[in-house]
Every structure is written in structure tokens, then in C-alpha cells.
Amino acid sequence: MPVMTARSRTEEHRASTPLELFFDLCFVVAVAQVGTRLVHAVTEGHALTGVGGYAAVFFAIWWAWVNFSWFASAYDTDDPLYRVVTLVQITGVLILAAGVPRAFDSGDWTVVVIGYVVMRLALTSQWLRAAHCTRGAERRVALRYAVGITVVQLGWIAMLLLPHGASGARAAVFVVLALAEMCVPALAERDRSTSWHPHHIGERYGLFTIIVLGETIAAATVAVQEAVYEHDALGELLPIAAGGLLIVFSAWWIYFAVPIHDYLRGSREAFIWGYGHYLILGSAAAIGAGIEVAVEEAVGKAHVSATAAAAAVTVPSALFLLTVWALHVRHFKRDLMEQLSLPVAALAILACTFAGGWAVFAAGLVASAAVTAGVLLSRRPAVAG
Template identity: 30%
Template structure:
């Protein structure tokens, strides 16, 4: 890949600073991008921690708002690395700076709403780190698209959404309380909606590589699924190993495997093929809707499911009922994931998603049952429902393939 050399004089010597150029559309995900995404793994863990500590519906809602803010920063850099290789020195340097800001934001997630005694204001540090990430993103994208008038024009439209949204996040951190929650919610809704409208108006975004885009999002799904695996161990980390822990762990891993199967065995390849079938302009629109937007629902479903798994594992040997919080997290998370895959399937042109709707409905309806039985039984019921859906969906898929 070529780069434009920029010359500058400093210390009496001529230096050449290679700036990135638009990718040729054939690249795959680089190791640096995977390294970059590790800070988001930590962010996912921190969001789960915030949910678990608040242990309330309000706390889960607040955590999901934070997750949406963090997701939107990840989305921005995923677009950049699809346009220019992250292996270029300039991109690695600037993205490393963004990693620091993302990590600081993730570090403060547990006190994003309730500032801990001593030190700096947690909410304000989170807001400032978030703002820094957004500013770095726009600046870097401007460098990447320096030879594309359409992209620069699109960035100008994009800033109409970004600047008020960032201002609302900082303002919310300053005022605190209930108003902070509402301002942050308004910020992300406005940012996402205005960006979508601006994208339709400007039509300047491009996705040179369909393969890279699909692979990058598949990998972030894997990273989120890793959080569901971690949740198993977190729930019983301080407990002596016994039969309930072994059985509960096995059931929890099966939940994660079935979530993996639902995405990768049924949709991942179809998504990449749908992107490949479109030109760059239409591909950008599909990439935005099916991946930048719909994948947030998928990621959120995985994170909430991990919360339910962690809550179940903490009480895996108990004979008492699981309770509404854990049951709602487990069932609601699985249902949210299923709904996310339905939206994704519709957008990429897949029509065999009826069993996903059945899964979402049945799991939601089973929440009272999950709440009434012991945690181990709740996990077993969830696995059974998911496995039945997977088996029926497989048979329907094979039957459709034979008829085709």
C-alpha cells in the first residue's frame, strides 16, 4: 500500500512522515486491530461489573447506555481500518493514543454514574476520555481521506452529529444524577440517528473490503462471547470445586456455544456474501445498518446473557429460586441476541429466521419459570430451549437447501 510522504524540517534534518492512503479492498484484519480491540474486551467486562454491582433494572439500563457509547467509539475505528491498513505506522501511532483514551474510559465505567470518594470525578473522566476518542477518530479519518472530497464532506456532516453528542455527554457528567442518565441517553440516540440521516444525505462513506468488515465484526462477537465464558469463572472463583459447579459450568459453556453457533454457523458467511454482492456505495449502507447498528443488539444480548450466567453461577448450589433479576438477565439476554440476529438476517437478505423469533418469544415467556426454579435448573432450561431451537432450525435449513 502506498503512502504520501510529507516532508518537514526539524532539528536541521529532513524527515519523511508517511500518511495513510485508502486501502485496496483486499485486506483482512491485522494483528494490531486485534490488539486494539483488547481494550474493548476490558470495557465489556467493566460493563458487566457495573450491571452486577447495581443488581437492578435501572443499573442494567445505565450500563447499556455506557456500552452503547463505547460501542460507537469502536464502530468509528472499524470504519477507518477498513479504509486504510492499520499496519501503517501513522495509523498504529494514532490508534495507540486512542487505545489509551478507551482504556481510561473503560477503567472509569464502574463509577460512570456514582463517583467514588477521593481522586478525580469518575463521570467527568469517563466523559473526557470518551470525547478524546471521538476527536482522535475524526482527526484520523480526515487524514485517511485527505484525497477524497466525498469522504471529507461526509466527515463534515458527521461532525454535526458528533459535536452536540459529545457536549451532552460532558454536560451530563458535570450535572450528575438522573439528568446525567437522560442526557447520555439523548446523546447516543441523537448521535446514532443523526449519523444515519447524514450518511444517507452525504453518501460519502465507503467500505473497500467486504471481507475485512465481516471478519472484524465476527471477531468482536467472539470477544463478547469471551465475556460470557469469563462470567462462568467469576461466579465461582472463590468456591471449592464440586458437582454443581461442574454441571453449571458445563451448561453455561453450552449456552455460549449455542450463541456462537447462532451467529457463525448461520449468518456470518451470509453477511460477508451480501457485502461482496454490492458495490462500495451500497456496501457502505449495508455495512452501517447490518453491522454498525444491528450488531450492537447482538453484543448487548451477549453481555446481558453473561450477567445472567454470572448470577446463576454465584448461587449454583442453592436450592432457593433463581430470582427475577438473574432470570430476566439470562432470558432477556438470549432473547435480545436472537432479535439482533433476526434484524441482521433481514438486512442481509436471509429469510429463514422464524425459529429465532420463536426462540426470543419462548425464552421471554419462560422468565417466570426461570425465576421460580433453582439457578442450576434455570441454566438447564435455557440450554434445553436453545438446543431445541437449534435442532429445528438446522432441519428447516437442510430442508430448504434440498428444495433449492
């Protein structure tokens, strides 16, 4: 068996590999599935239930991606065995994606959990391989990961044994297991951190954010295309399409305004930043679903009000701005004026909810103004002292 040892945190030119990019692209299938189910739930007037289902299923998708990405940052050997095990994980992703509709619509998590089992067994084997090839504290960390992942996975399997009608109990168990999942890294690395690479991790999260924003554009484009073809409502849809593009373009600009790897110096910053991306990525994907809802409302296909359809876009857009600001943009701001630009823009986008048929376009203008303000403020000469 080839040796698997930790890579150096100071390794130069550490970049995402083609296998990692392939892994990310396969996750787009699952993200697209959960976005589609959210659209259906909201347009049918079941927004609260839809958001709850979306949050739960998106967590499963996001957490599977997180586990792979941080392990790969520390132990990617890119040898044949590592590649084969990663391809097994990708198979699990596709199984999970196939189970998204049933999990979302009827609370049947069987297929999702099966896909999760495939991914987690593969990941556990990677940690056991790392433990086999290392010694001392590093070996203990790898074994803790393997044991922790296995124990929580048994919990997910046990959740399937609950009666199908016990939705409240399932929801409570889901929350407990999700919290347990997020505790595994903290417990495993309590006395030694894995050798994740700051630049590599920053790039991995950035690339996944790009993929999610790309899926948002793709979903919105298809929605507009179908509405124009079926209803010939180009006039009603142009403000939504233009505003949606401005929001997504601004989201990309704001996220990549600062080089985050300079901030990721230790495990404390990394845990908060990495976990917080659940909100960043979840809201980014929800923007696309919201644009689809707004399109369907504009042509009379959605059973929701214009204000509710607008909120489907403005709420995730505002959440995206606030979480990006809170997680890393604020660490690079020089004064109060720069600090307030994104929170104020988020509040203004929420206010756009009540702008009627022009709500999405108005939100897009606000997002664009936030980008412009950020660029102009950053170019001011630094104040001495």
C-alpha cells in the same frame, strides 16, 4: 506526511490487522468492567437501575469501537502515524474503562468522558488527515465527520457541567447526545458513502462478538470457580455451568451460521446491521453477567429470587437470538419454518425463566435445540418453483 486515501471496497483478502485485534482486546477490559457492575447491581436488588446504567455505559464502549472500526475499514494505511494515533485511541479506551465503576455506581461520568475525549480527538485527527489527502466529495465527507464528532464531543463535556444530583437531566442529555452520535455517519455520508469493505466489516463485527462471548465464558467460569471454592456447592452449580456453556456455544453457532458480507451491499443495510449490533453485543455480554447472578443466587449470595436470577440469563439470551435473527439470519432463510425457528426458540427460552433451579440448563437445551433445528432445516432440498 504519508498519503491517506480510501481503500478499495473490492480489495481481495481484506482481513483484520494485528493492530485492530489488539484494539479489540483492550476493549475487553471495559466490557468486563461494565459486566461486573451489572452483576453487583442485580444481586443487590437494583436490577432496573443496573440495566439502565449498563445500557448507557455499554453504549459508550460500543460506539467508540464502531467509530474506529468503520474508519479503519475505509482508511487503514497501517503506516507509523496511523499506528501511533490508534495507540492513542487505545489509551483512551483504558481511561474509559477505569471510569466505568464511578459512572455506573454514582453517575460520575468525568473519567469516562476524559477517556472518550482522548479517543475522539485521535479519531478526529484521522478524519482531518483523510480530508487533507483527498479531494471533492470524499474530502467533504471526511470534514463532516471531523466537525460532527467534535460538536457532539463538546456536548459530552458540557454534560459534566450539570449538577451531580440532576440525574433525570443527565439521562435526558445522554439520550440526546447518543442519538446525535448515531446521526453523524448518516449526515456525513448523505451524498457519498465511505469505502468500507463488506468482508472486512463482517469479520470485524464477528471477531468482536467472539471476544465478548469469550469474556462471558471467562466471567462465568470465575464465578463458578469461586462459588465451588467458597461454598462447596458443585451440585447446585453444575446445571448452571452446563446450561451457560450450551447457551454461549449456541450463540456462537447461530451468529456465524451465515456469511453476512454477502448481505452488506449498501449503506442502508450496513447502517441498520451495524447499529443493531448494540443489542447483539450488549445482550451477549449480559449473558455472562446473568450467569454470575444465577451462580450467586444458587449459593445464597444474591438478594434476588430464583426467578429473577434465571431471568438475568434468559432475557439477554432471548434478546440475542431475536436480534441475530432480525439483523441477518432471516435474510438467508428459505421458508416460514426456517424463519420461525429462532423466534420460537427465544420465546421458549423466556419460558424457561420459571423452571426454578434448572432454568439455565433448560435454556441451554432450548438454545442447543435451535441450533440442531437450524442445521437440519438448512439441509433440506430446496423446493422447486
